[in-house]
Amino acid sequence: MQQSMVDGMARESWPQELFDIFLQAGIRYFAYVPDAGNAEFMTHVQSHPDCHAVLLTTEEEGVAFCAGVDLVGQRGALVLQSSGVGNCGNILSLARAARSPILMVVTMRGEYGELNPWQYPAGQSAVAMLDAMGLISFRVAERDELRKAAAAAIAAAFMSGQGAALVLSQQFLGAKTL
């Protein structure tokens, strides 16, 4: 039996594990545009009494939202699909200019098994766009990388004043069947 199958049976789901890590890190405010990839994670946010989920019309709103949360001493995160990274655009300036601790959880499309051709441009450029705006990407390709990558992204954002993206690869998530 593959190790990953054994892991899958023995362990909690990755959204549960990731939510627990974020909760432990004191992150309470989550801005998001819904995605199948982040849906279970967001149900954990929505059912926790101390957490707030804010539904956005576009992802750039979430960058500004996280900056606002930080200005009053709290921790937030932006949860989005790779196709939303480009929508963040100029508002990502807050990360480099103001050193706002922008923390993103990016669920990837358009890179590994993707069947929707519309997803490839943003899927192939999302990390490059984040690099260009000075945010650091922490990629998760396999299940057992999640914990350390999440901790690294949190450390970069909230301990070191960086913009940071936890990039959950399509290989890790599994591609959607159309």
Added chain:
Amino acid sequence: MHATEIDRREILREIFPDHKRFLIVSGLAGAARDCAALTGDGDNLFALGGAMGAAAMIGLGMALASPSREVAVVTGDGELLMNLGALVTIATVQPENLAIVCLDNGRHGETGNQPGHTSGRADLEAIARGAGFTETLTLRDHKSIKTAADFVGRRGAPRLLVVKVLDTPPSPYKRLMDPAACRIRFRTAFLASKRVA
């Protein structure tokens, strides 16, 4: 119609006679100068100098994450129009401690005073209502200033005050422009005020 009596360089001190009650975030350009003049570039103000379109959502983040404080967003018509979706997002959340004040001159003042959309058909108050705001008001004349100030100062559903302002330059106030320094100044003052409260 853009008829108005209101001067942007005078109005904020009448809308916010006690501005220290508020955490204030301002959009870039003219609104930032007017807010810096209001507060003496105070540490209860986080004034953007870029990231156009971000002001209202920064305000929402502040409001949700500091529910016992009053939060005011002061911004221009162009900056607010750049992210109209924020009005939908905010109306859906329904924070009880958030007011948006839009200094609407119908122009892009900082870039050459080019006409903006609100000098034509666009109506920000109507847009906010459509987005789900129940509390909206437009101010154009001196006799309504007290009503407008009371409106902004009330807790309750999120509110938008559109202030139609004359086509004048903004307040000639030079403020701290370093964004990282502005963040640290605002955040440090906020956290200190929490400890005292």
